Amino acid sequence: MSLLLEDIHKRFGAVHANDGVTIEVDEGTLHGLLGENGAGKSTLMKVLSGFIDRDSGRVLLDGQELDLSSPKTAIRAGVGMLHQDPLVFLPLSVVDNFLMGSPGNRILNRAEGAAELRKISEPFGFNFDPEAPARTLTVGERQQLEIVRLLWLGAKVLILDEPTTGISEIQRVDLFATLRKLAAQGMIVIFVSHKLEEVEELCQRVTVMRQGQVIGETDLPTPAERLVEMMFGQVLAASDRPQVEHGEDALVLDDVTLKEGNLMVPDLSLSIAKSEVIGLAGLEGSGQRTFLGGCTGLVSASSGTINIAARDMTKRHYRDFMRHGVHYLPAGRLEEGLVEGLSITEHFILAGDDKSFFVDWDAASTVSKRNIEHFSIKGFHDSPAESLSGGNQQRLLLAMMPPGLKLLLMEHPTRGLDIESADWVWTQILARREEGTAIVFASADLDELLRYSDRILVFFNGRILKEVDARSTTGEQLGYLIGGKEPE
Amino acid sequence: MTSPTRAARWGATIAPIALAVVVAVVLLLLAGANPLESFKLMGEGAFSGWTKTGITLMAWVPLVLAAAGLIITFNAGLWNIGIEGQIILGGIAASWAAREVGGPGWVVVPTVIVVGALGGMLWALLAGVLKTRFKVNEIFGGLGLDFVAASLAVYLVIGPWSRQGVASTSGTDLFRDEALLPTVSENNKLSLVAIALAIAAVIFVFYLMKGTLFGLRLKAVGRNARSAFLLGIPTTRYMLGAFALCGLLAGIAGAMQAIGFHFKLIPAISGGYGFLGILVVLLAAFRAAWIAPIALFFVVMSRGSTQLDLRLSVDSALGGVITGILVLLVIMGGGWQLRRRLKREAPA
Numbered sequence: 069m070s071l072l073l074e075d076i077h078k079r080f081g082a083v084h085a086n087d088g089v090t091i092e093v094d095e096g097t098l099h100g101l102l103g104e105n106g107a108g109k110s111t112l113m114k115v116l117s118g119f120i121d122r123d124s125g126r127v128l129l130d131g132q133e134l135d136l137s138s139p140k141t142a143i144r145a146g147v148g149m150l151h152q153d154p155l156v157f158l159p160l161s162v163v164d165n166f167l168m169g170s171p172g173n174r175i176l177n178r179a180e181g182a183a184e185l186r187k188i189s190e191p192f193g194f195n196f197d198p199e200a201p202a203r204t205l206t207v208g209e210r211q212q213l214e215i216v217r218l219l220w221l222g223a224k225v226l227i228l229d230e231p232t233t234g235i236s237e238i239q240r241v242d243l244f245a246t247l248r249k250l251a252a253q254g255m256i257v258i259f260v261s262h263k264l265e266e267v268e269e270l271c272q273r274v275t276v277m278r279q280g281q282v283i284g285e286t287d288l289p290t291p292a293e294r295l296v297e298m299m300f301g302q303v304l305a306a307s308d309r310p311q312v313e314h315g316e317d318a319l320v321l322d323d324v325t326l327k328e329g330n331l332m333v334p335d336l337s338l339s340i341a342k343s344e345v346i347g348l349a350g351l352e353g354s355g356q357r358t359f360l361g362g363c364t365g366l367v368s369a370s371s372g373t374i375n376i377a378a379r380d381m382t383k384r385h386y387r388d389f390m391r392h393g394v395h396y397l398p399a400g401r402l403e404e405g406l407v408e409g410l411s412i413t414e415h416f417i418l419a420g421d422d423k424s425f426f427v428d429w430d431a432a433s434t435v436s437k438r439n440i441e442h443f444s445i446k447g448f449h450d451s452p453a454e455s456l457s458g459g460n461q462q463r464l465l466l467a468m469m470p471p472g473l474k475l476l477l478m479e480h481p482t483r484g485l486d487i488e489s490a491d492w493v494w495t496q497i498l499a500r501r502e503e504g505t506a507i508v509f510a511s512a513d514l515d516e517l518l519r520y521s522d523r524i525l526v527f528f529n530g531r532i533l534k535e536v537d538a539r540s541t542t543g544e545q546l547g548y549l550i551g552g553k554e555p556e
Numbered sequence: 557m558t559s560p561t562r563a564a565r566w567g568a569t570i571a572p573i574a575l576a577v578v579v580a581v582v583l584l585l586l587a588g589a590n591p592l593e594s595f596k597l598m599g600e601g602a603f604s605g606w607t608k609t610g611i612t613l614m615a616w617v618p619l620v621l622a623a624a625g626l627i628i629t630f631n632a633g634l635w636n637i638g639i640e641g642q643i644i645l646g647g648i649a650a651s652w653a654a655r656e657v658g659g660p661g662w663v664v665v666p667t668v669i670v671v672g673a674l675g676g677m678l679w680a681l682l683a684g685v686l687k688t689r690f691k692v693n694e695i696f697g698g699l700g701l702d703f704v705a706a707s708l709a710v711y712l713v714i715g716p717w718s719r720q721g722v723a724s725t726s727g728t729d730l731f732r733d734e735a736l737l738p739t740v741s742e743n744n745k746l747s748l749v750a751i752a753l754a755i756a757a758v759i760f761v762f763y764l765m766k767g768t769l770f771g772l773r774l775k776a777v778g779r780n781a782r783s784a785f786l787l788g789i790p791t792t793r794y795m796l797g798a799f800a801l802c803g804l805l806a807g808i809a810g811a812m813q814a815i816g817f818h819f820k821l822i823p824a825i826s827g828g829y830g831f832l833g834i835l836v837v838l839l840a841a842f843r844a845a846w847i848a849p850i851a852l853f854f855v856v857m858s859r860g861s862t863q864l865d866l867r868l869s870v871d872s873a874l875g876g877v878i879t880g881i882l883v884l885l886v887i888m889g890g891g892w893q894l895r896r897r898l899k900r901e902a903p904a
Contacts, residue, residue: 390788398786407780407787410772417769418776418787427769 069095069130071225071256076125078111083484085111086122087280093225093258093273098251100271100288101260104299104352104512106483108280109260113227116258117149118142129225143169148223152230154210156202163198166217188216192246208239215246225256232266233353244270262351264295264551296547300514314522315342317378318475318506319363324372326362333358333530336372340506342474347517347538348510349550350527356510359527360477363508364396365389377474393474399483401461406453412436412464413449419468443467444492459489466496476500478509482516494520514543514550528552572885580878587870594864598875601863602856610739610746614817615827616855617754618643618809622833623840623847624757625805630842631765632798633778638683638698640830641705642676642803646810647825648709649675651728654735654815655717661734665749668735669811676807677800679705684799688792702830710823717821727822737816750816755848757805762844764801774798806830832858835883841890854879 071093078086085108093099103109115122118139127134134145142148156165167181182198189196194212205213211231218226228247232240247270251257261267267274268288275285276298283298317339324336333355340346348356361367362374365386373382376392398404406415413436417427420435436449445463447456456464462485469476481497482490498520501507511517517524521538526549534549548554584591602612622639629636636642650672657667679701686697710725717728737747765771776784777794785791813825836854840846861875 386785387788387790396786403780404782404786407776407783409779410776414772414776417772418784418789423769425768425770427767427772429767 069224069254069256072126072128073112073116074126074128076112076115076127077123078115078120079123080111084280086115086125089125089277089280089282091275091282091285093256095256096251096254097273098247098257098259098271100267100274101258101277102262102264102267102274102295102299103277104262106512107262107277107299109262109277110229111280112277113149113229113258113260116142116225117147117227119149143218143221143223144171146222146224147227148218148221148225149227149229150211150214150218150231152233154207154214156205156210156213158203159201161199161201162196162205162213165202165213166198166220169217169221171221184220185216188220192216192249206235206239208235208242211235211239211243212246215250223255225258226250227258227260229260230262231259232261232263240266264292264299265553268292268295292551292553293544293547296544296551300512300543300547314344315504318342318344318376319508320375321362322373322375324362324369324374326358326367327370328358328361328367331355331358331530333362336362336532338525338532338535340475340508342504342506343501345501345507345520345522346509347521347524348508348527349514349517349524349546350510350533351550352512354527355530355532356527357479358530359525360396360398360479360508360510363475363477364394366396393472395469395473395476397465397469397476397478397481399479401458401465402454405465406461408454409452411450411452412440412445412447412456415453415464415468419470421470439467459485459492462489462493466493469500472503473500473505475506475508478507480511481509482511482513490516514546518543518546526550572882572889575885576878576882579881580874583874583877584870587874589864589868589870594868594870597863597867598856598860601860606741606746607744608859610744612855612859614745614747614750614812615859616852617750617816618812618827618829619832619836619851619855620754620848621757621805621809621812622829623836623851624754624761624844625802625809626833626837627761627765627840627842627844627847628774628805629798629802630837631771631778632774632795633781634687634795634798635695636680636683636698636799636802637695637831637834638680638701639802639806639833640826640828641698641702642679642806643810643813643826643830644702644705644709645679646672646676646807647814647821648705648712648810649678649807650811650814651712651717651731651821651825654731655728657735659734661736661738664732664734665737665815668815669753669808672811672814673804673807676805676810677803680799680803680806681796684796688795706823706826709821709825713821713823725823727818727820730820731815735815736819737812745817747816750812753808753812757808758844758848761805765844770794770797835879839883839886 073089073091076086076089089112101109111120114120116127116136118136118141121137127136129146134147135141136145136147157168163178163181163185166185167176185196185198194216196213202210215226231243235243247257247259259267259271271288273285273287276283276295278299278301318341320339321336326333336359348359350356358367362369365381365384365388368383373380375381376389376394379392381389381392402408413433416436416439417432433449440447440449443463443466445467446460453461453464476497482493485493497507518538518541524536524538524541524546526533526536533552581591584594601608603609622643626636626639650668653668653671657664683694683697683701686692687694713728714723714725719729737749740746740748773784773789774794776787776789777791781791809829810825813827814821818825832854836847836850839850857875857879861872864870864874865872
């Protein structure tokens with residue numbers, strides 16, 4: 069038995085999320101699928117498990133083409149998916165959850181279901197109380213329940229999407245043991261992750277994706293730098309850029325601890341000078357976003373002090389940070405920056421400093437037209453924000469920034485942009501730096517981090533693993549650090 | 557190149573109205589009435605004679621006021637289902653002032669209207685605080701407050717404010733003449749003050765949404781609260797502001813009902829104009845300029861259909877059925893247009 073994904077294509081608007089992906093996985097293999105966020109892994113797995121329709125391409129199991137038009141037909145064809153958040157109905161009992169996806173409209177037979185549940189669970193050493201509400205299970209146990217359920221439904225291919233995100237170390241070890249057992253029984257297990265270490269530990273073979281395409285496939289173990297290079301691409305030497313004199317401190321964090329949801333970023337102490345550019349590296353969700361939130365007042369520090377340009381800003385509100393020259397550009401341009409349905413002109417009014425009660429539309433559209441030309445935004449003054457391309461949305465967001473900033477914080481400033489737009493974005497950012505603005509940006513692009521940063525903070529598991537000088541660091545070293553390892 | 561899309565747009569606007577007429581005709585035929593005669597009777601029911609016209613226009617006033625208020629909350633992204641309660645509270649507060657405040661009409665009437673407006677505003681802010689501080693969805697909070705307000709009205713009518721010696725749900729004693737809106741003539745309810753207030757409300761909301769920074773910021777909050785917040789807009793304050801303004805207008809609507817239509821407090825003081833206002837605003841696609849004519853159409857349908865009952869013994873609920881179907885069809889037309897547009901924009 070072998071699974072073959074053949075030339076899968078999937079587009080979302082202008083984004084080619086899967087661009088001719090072909091992967092073959094043999095029976096009894098633990099196969100890793102590795103790639104940064106946005107590489108197209110999740111899309112591919114959603115296609116495979118019937119959650120989204122592919123635009124073209126075929127999926128064959130044992131030479132038979134599969135009908136994957138819905139999750140229901142996918143599981144009937146033997147493809148089951150364990151989602152990042154297990155699909156468990158918390159108020160229902162374990163056995164009801166187990167029976168939830170059972171085919172047909174038969175009347176539920178709970179006693180039979182409980183027996184089946186026990187029978188399938190036993191070899192794995194899982195122990196469920198069928199009548200207990202699913203709410204009482206830990207996330208790890210919910211995953212176990214979900215795996216057992218998929219097996220009962222006849223899954224021959226099991227997909228796990230970032231399964232270790234919400235579980236403890238002990239649960240992770242148990243999960244890996246289960247997966248090894250399943251593979252030993254001849255199952256195909258596809259393990260999707262952006263965590264290098266876990267793939268190295270668990271899988272026998274790995275496919276690396278980047279920008280919607282398969283970059284390479286290799287047996288494991290293999291040197292980590294090879295995987296890093298495949299994940300992030302060949303890193304060019306840092307270009308020499310003009311040295312700018314760093315001034316006094318723009319941002320000082322003293323022993324700051326930030327908490328957001330269940331992510332804790334403890335003991336931050338550092339200072340960033342005027343005109344300094346700081347890159348934040350790390351896998352998605354390692355604490356960079358929380359860090360940026362802390363520097364803008366969006367995430368309140370549970371201890372420690374924050375100073376912006378020698379002013380104590382601890383526990384102050386986001387709008388106070390804004391008033392004191394802090395500006396934040398999150399990654400989601402249409403989600404956390406622009407407002408769908410409002411025009412370019414309306415955005416300039418909202419971002420502008422004219423707070424008079426009546427809007428002078430003539431003056432506003434004059435300003436807007438001037439900005440559109442000055443920032444070469446491809447759009448008209450009355451174009452709604454969502455009609456602009458990603459690059460032009462970013463241009464608009466940069467054009468909306470007030471002058472004289474002390475600190476500019478950005479998340480993935482050039483993600484999804486073509487080279488011309490990306491260069492233009494950095495020209496704008498570096499012009500700010502010349503004015504004395506301190507720049508902090510998070511990025512998944514090693515090239516961008518090394519090229520534009522003075523210093524790079526590498527985040528791993530909610531901590532700053534290491535601070536490095538961008539000039540004396542190679543892409544390979546940075547890749548190691550991002551994976552949580554100190555380079556030799 | 558633009559012609560097919562323009563045709564489609566017109567089609568999507570006219571088709572539901574045409575369909576609603578067809579449905580109305582079918583329903584009338586099923587009820588055994590002559591459709592043409594029925595439509596004529598409905599028009600007559602609303603407009604034959606000054607007195608009837610006066611009543612129709614005085615029913616139009618609270619509906620327009622409520623719809624104008626709802627334009628504000630809808631633009632802020634809020635489903636202010638609590639508007640019924642806000643109208644009732646406006647009516648109750650106005651009734652209190654009408655009963656308690658003494659003096660000549662030019663003192664009492666403005667006071668009554670202001671007190672009514674404050675009552676509606678207070679009730680709306682309650683729903684707003686529940687939403688912004690206690691994370692109670694405004695639909696559920698509003699619905700709950702609607703019931704509380706309705707019960708309060710019943711309690712007052714049969715309890716503390718009941719007529720001397722009678723405890724009846726038919727209402728309180730009539731208010732003193734000084735507390736009533738001045739009318740155009742003895743036996744006509746029409747009050748130019750009420751009409752002027754309704755028109756002023758439409759103009760106010762139109763300019764608020766179109767020409768002010770407040771309106772623009774409110775739209776930003778309604779369309780994407782996260783982006784609005786990051787742009788530095790105090791989103792909570794703006795939501796509360798939208799609730800307050802809507803409640804204010806709803807409160808005036810309640811006051812108009814009390815001192816311009818029923819001349820006393822009755823349990824059903826809101827007349828259902830809050831919920832009806834939601835339909836008006838949906839049909840107007842949240843544009844202030846459209847609410848006056850649409851509200852008039854709704855009022856004609858509901859007042860006119862009582863005539864059907866009297867003359868053709870067709871149940872007067874038919875008017876409500878027709879307006880309801882029209883709104884459904886228009887919303888479906890909007891959804892159909894959106895689907896078509898998304899399909900066109902999707903890459904091949």
